[in-house]
Amino acid sequence: MGKNRLEAFSDGVIAIIITIMVLELKVPHGADFRVLLPLWPVFMSYVLSFIYVGIYWNNHHHMLHAVKEVSGGVLWANLHLLFWLSLIPFVTAWMGENHFEMGPTAAYGFVLFMCAIAYEVLARGLIVNHPKNATLAAALVGDRKGKASIALYLVGILASWFAAWLGFLVYIGVAAMWLLPDRRIEEKVVEKAEQEEAQASGK
Amino acid sequence: MGKNRLEAFSDGVIAIIITIMVLELKVPHGADFRVLLPLWPVFMSYVLSFIYVGIYWNNHHHMLHAVKEVSGGVLWANLHLLFWLSLIPFVTAWMGENHFEMGPTAAYGFVLFMCAIAYEVLARGLIVNHPKNATLAAALVGDRKGKASIALYLVGILASWFAAWLGFLVYIGVAAMWLLPDRRIEEKVVEKAEQEEAQASGK
Amino acid sequence: MGKNRLEAFSDGVIAIIITIMVLELKVPHGADFRVLLPLWPVFMSYVLSFIYVGIYWNNHHHMLHAVKEVSGGVLWANLHLLFWLSLIPFVTAWMGENHFEMGPTAAYGFVLFMCAIAYEVLARGLIVNHPKNATLAAALVGDRKGKASIALYLVGILASWFAAWLGFLVYIGVAAMWLLPDRRIEEKVVEKAEQEEAQASGK
Amino acid sequence: MGKNRLEAFSDGVIAIIITIMVLELKVPHGADFRVLLPLWPVFMSYVLSFIYVGIYWNNHHHMLHAVKEVSGGVLWANLHLLFWLSLIPFVTAWMGENHFEMGPTAAYGFVLFMCAIAYEVLARGLIVNHPKNATLAAALVGDRKGKASIALYLVGILASWFAAWLGFLVYIGVAAMWLLPDRRIEEKVVEKAEQEEAQASGK
Numbered sequence: 001m002g003k004n005r006l007e008a009f010s011d012g013v014i015a016i017i018i019t020i021m022v023l024e025l026k027v028p029h030g031a032d033f034r035v036l037l038p039l040w041p042v043f044m045s046y047v048l049s050f051i052y053v054g055i056y057w058n059n060h061h062h063m064l065h066a067v068k069e070v071s072g073g074v075l076w077a078n079l080h081l082l083f084w085l086s087l088i089p090f091v092t093a094w095m096g097e098n099h100f101e102m103g104p105t106a107a108y109g110f111v112l113f114m115c116a117i118a119y120e121v122l123a124r125g126l127i128v129n130h131p132k133n134a135t136l137a138a139a140l141v142g143d144r145k146g147k148a149s150i151a152l153y154l155v156g157i158l159a160s161w162f163a164a165w166l167g168f169l170v171y172i173g174v175a176a177m178w179l180l181p182d183r184r185i186e187e188k189v190v191e192k193a194e195q196e197e198a199q200a201s202g203k
Numbered sequence: 204m205g206k207n208r209l210e211a212f213s214d215g216v217i218a219i220i221i222t223i224m225v226l227e228l229k230v231p232h233g234a235d236f237r238v239l240l241p242l243w244p245v246f247m248s249y250v251l252s253f254i255y256v257g258i259y260w261n262n263h264h265h266m267l268h269a270v271k272e273v274s275g276g277v278l279w280a281n282l283h284l285l286f287w288l289s290l291i292p293f294v295t296a297w298m299g300e301n302h303f304e305m306g307p308t309a310a311y312g313f314v315l316f317m318c319a320i321a322y323e324v325l326a327r328g329l330i331v332n333h334p335k336n337a338t339l340a341a342a343l344v345g346d347r348k349g350k351a352s353i354a355l356y357l358v359g360i361l362a363s364w365f366a367a368w369l370g371f372l373v374y375i376g377v378a379a380m381w382l383l384p385d386r387r388i389e390e391k392v393v394e395k396a397e398q399e400e401a402q403a404s405g406k
Numbered sequence: 407m408g409k410n411r412l413e414a415f416s417d418g419v420i421a422i423i424i425t426i427m428v429l430e431l432k433v434p435h436g437a438d439f440r441v442l443l444p445l446w447p448v449f450m451s452y453v454l455s456f457i458y459v460g461i462y463w464n465n466h467h468h469m470l471h472a473v474k475e476v477s478g479g480v481l482w483a484n485l486h487l488l489f490w491l492s493l494i495p496f497v498t499a500w501m502g503e504n505h506f507e508m509g510p511t512a513a514y515g516f517v518l519f520m521c522a523i524a525y526e527v528l529a530r531g532l533i534v535n536h537p538k539n540a541t542l543a544a545a546l547v548g549d550r551k552g553k554a555s556i557a558l559y560l561v562g563i564l565a566s567w568f569a570a571w572l573g574f575l576v577y578i579g580v581a582a583m584w585l586l587p588d589r590r591i592e593e594k595v596v597e598k599a600e601q602e603e604a605q606a607s608g609k
Numbered sequence: 610m611g612k613n614r615l616e617a618f619s620d621g622v623i624a625i626i627i628t629i630m631v632l633e634l635k636v637p638h639g640a641d642f643r644v645l646l647p648l649w650p651v652f653m654s655y656v657l658s659f660i661y662v663g664i665y666w667n668n669h670h671h672m673l674h675a676v677k678e679v680s681g682g683v684l685w686a687n688l689h690l691l692f693w694l695s696l697i698p699f700v701t702a703w704m705g706e707n708h709f710e711m712g713p714t715a716a717y718g719f720v721l722f723m724c725a726i727a728y729e730v731l732a733r734g735l736i737v738n739h740p741k742n743a744t745l746a747a748a749l750v751g752d753r754k755g756k757a758s759i760a761l762y763l764v765g766i767l768a769s770w771f772a773a774w775l776g777f778l779v780y781i782g783v784a785a786m787w788l789l790p791d792r793r794i795e796e797k798v799v800e801k802a803e804q805e806e807a808q809a810s811g812k
Contacts, residue, residue, distance in 0.1 A: 002268070005210055005214065005264050005268075006264075007614055007617075008210075008211060008214050008617060009214045009217070009218055009260060009264075011614065011617050011618045011621055012214055012215055012217075012218030012219070012418075012621055013218045013221060013222055014618070014621075015218075015618055015621030015622045015624075015625060016218060016219055016222040016223075016621070016625055017222060018622060018691075018695070019622055019625040019626060019629065019695055020222065020223075020226065020625075020629070022695045022696065022698060022699060023226075023629065023632075023698075024230070025696075025699045027633075027699065027702040027703050027706060028703065030707070031703075031707040031710035031711065031712045031713050032712055033712050033716075036716075047692075050688075050692055050695070054685070054688040057618060057688075058681070058684055058685075058688075061614055061615075061618075061684070065611070065614075072261070075261055075264070076257070076261075076382070079253075079257040079260075079261075082221075083250075083253055086221070086222055086225045086253070087225065087228075089225060089226075090225060090228045090230065093230040094230050094231065094234075097230055098233075098234040101234035102234065103234045103235055103236050104234050107236075107239075179685070205471070208413055208417065208467055208471075209467075211413075211414060211417050212417045212420070212421055212463060212467075215417055215418055215420075215421030215422070215621075216421045216424060216425055218421075219421060219422055219425040219426075220425060223425065223426075223429065226429075227433075275464070278464055278467070279460070279464075279585070282456075282460040282463075282464075285424075286453075286456055289424070289425055289428045289456070290428065290431075292428060292429075293428060293431045293433065296433040297433050297434065297437075300433055301436075301437040304437035305437065306437045306438055306439050307437050310439075310442075408674070411616055411620065411670055411674075412670075414616075414617060414620050415620045415623070415624055415666060415670075418620055418621055418623075418624030418625070419624045419627060419628055421624075422624060422625055422628040422629075423628060426628065426629075426632065429632075430636075478667070481667055481670070482663070482667075482788070485659075485663040485666075485667075488627075489656075489659055492627070492628055492631045492659070493631065493634075495631060495632075496631060496634045496636065499636040500636050500637065500640075503636055504639075504640040507640035508640065509640045509641055509642050510640050513642075513645075
C-alpha cells in the first residue's frame, strides 16, 4: 500500500493542529499594548507547542521518506500518534491559561510523553515492515534522541511537581535538542538517494 | 476522471473533522487535576469518534486504492459520505456534554448509521464504474462487516432507549470489530499489486 | 506553471470552508430531542451550503482537469473565487440563525452571485491561457448553466424582498439544476482522454 | 529531500490561516442590514489579510517552483515563516475589533514585518542550497519588492503612531505593489521550462 495518502492525511491533521492552537490566543479587549501582557503565558505555550508540532512533522517527514509502503498496522500506529498530537492544543491552552501551574504543566509533559511513545511505536511498525531497509533501521535504532526525550519528559513531569517552571524548562530543553540539526539521518538519506540514482542511471 | 483530487479533498475534509472535535474539549478553569474529571464523558466521546473517523479514513483509503477512475456520480456519493461524517463532531459533542443520555446517544448512532449507508452507496457506485474490477468487487461484495455494522447501529439506537450506556457499548463493539485488522482486503491488494508488477516487468 | 499546487491549495480551502460551517450547529443544552427543533433552520442552511460548496468543488475539479498550466492571473482569479466562497459560512450562519428573514436571505444570494461571477472570471482567465484548448472552450462557452445561475441568483435576491422563503426556494432550485449530472462535459473529458490514450499508444 | 511534502504542508497551514480568519466575522444578532455596519472594520481587515496571505502563498508557490530539493534548515525556515503567518488572524481580529486604533494597527504591521523577514530568511536558505540555480538567484537577488516591503512595513508601523489609518494605508499600498503582476519571474520560469522541454525532447 502506497504511503502518499498516509503522508497527505498526516500533513492535513498536523497542519490543522499547529494552526488551531493560535485560536487560543483570544483577541483582547482594548487597543492598548498593555492588554497584550496577560497573554504572554498563552503565547509562550503557543510558541513551544508550535515548535514541538513542527518537530513531529519534521521527523515524520524524514521517517516516512525512508520507506515506500505502509501496512494496515502502520496506518493505525500513525492515527495513534495523530491522536496524542491532537491533544497538544488542549494541554497548551490549559497550561497557558493557568500561567504554568503544576497540574497543567505536568499534563502537558504527559501528552508529550505519549506522543513520543506513539512515535516509537510507529517507528517500530515501520521497521517490522521494512526489515531490510538499512537506512531506516540505522536511523531509528541509533536514535538516542527519541529515547532521551521519553526519559526527559518523565523528568519534566516530576519536576513540575516541585516547580512548574522547572518542568517547562525541561520541555524547552528537549525541543532545543531536536531543533539542532541531525546531520546523521540527512546524510544517510542523501547517500541512499545517490545510490538509487547511480543504480537507476546504471540500468 | 482521475481519483487523486477526490482523495486529496476527502483527506482534507476528514482531517478537519477528526481535528475540530478536539475543540469540544473546552479548557477547564482551574489548574487542579480535579477540573479534568467533568471532562471525561466528552473525552470518551472524542476517543470513540476519533477511532470511527479513523476507520472511515482507513476504509476509504483501501477502497479507492482499488480503483483508478471516478465518475461524476461517485464524486457526489463521496460528498454525501463526507456530509454525514461532518455531523459526527456535532453528535459527539452533544453526547459528551450530556453524559451519554438517551437522546444524544441515539442521535450519535443515527449519524453512524447514515455514514455506513453513505459508505455502502459510495461502494456500489464504484462497483458500477468498475464492473470488471475483481479486487474491488470481491472485497466489497464479501464485506460482511459493513452490513453487520449497519444492523448493529440500529441495535445500538434501540438499546439507547433502554439504557444509553448499552447503546454506547454497542458502538464501541462495532469500532472494535473494525479495528481488528482485515487481512483479506490487504492480501487481495497485495496480490493485485504483485500481478501488476509481474505484468509490467513482463512487458 | 503547474496546476497541481493550485488544486491542492483550493482543495484545502474548500475542505475547510465546507467543514467549519458545521461549527455553527451549536451543541444544544439538554438531552431531549426537542432541543434539536430550534436548530432546523441552521441545519437546512448548512445542507444547502454544503451542496453549494460541493458543486463549486466539483466544477472547479472539472474545469482544472481540462487545463495543464495556470498563469499568475489565474492564481489570483482563483483566490478571488476562494474569497467569496469563504464568506458562505458567514451568510449561512446569519440566514440560519434568523430563520430565513429577508436581509440575510438576500445577503446569502448576493454571496452566491459573487461566487458565480468569480467563477466566470476564473473560467475566462483559463480560456485566455488556453486559446486552443477546444475541450475547455467548448465546455465553458456552451455553459448555459453558469449564466442561468447568475440570473437566477438575482431573481432569488429580488424574491427575498417579497418573501424570504421564495428566495430560498430559488437557491434550492439553482442547486438542484447543478446536481443533475452534466453529461456533456464528462463526455468531452472522456473523449479527450481516449484521444490522448490513442495518441500515446500510437507513438 | 523532496519538496513535495513541504509544499503540501505549507499549503495546508496557509489554507487554514486564510480560512479561519473568517471566523472572526461574528454572525450579528438581528436580520436587518444595519447590523452589518459595525462589522465593516473587521471585514476590511479580513479583506486585507486575505490578500496578504494570498500574496504569501503565491510567492511561496513561485519560489519553491524554482527549486527541486530542500534541506533540514529550509524546513525550519519554512516553519518559521508559517509561525509568523499564523499570527496574522490574531492581529487582524485585534485591529478589526478596535476600529484601526494605534496599537493594533502597529502590531499588525509588526507581524507583516516579521513575515517579510522570515520570507527573506527562507529565500536565502534556498539560495544557499541551490547556489547554481540561476533562475532562483536572479529572481531573488533582484527582488526589490521584498526589500521595499520590509522598509514600508516599518514606515507603516511608525505612521500608525501618528494616525492609525495612515499605517493602514501604507499596508494597503504594499499589498497593491505585490498584486501588480511581476512579469519578470514568470518570464524566467517560462524560459526555464522551455529550455527543459527543449533538452528533454533533444534527448
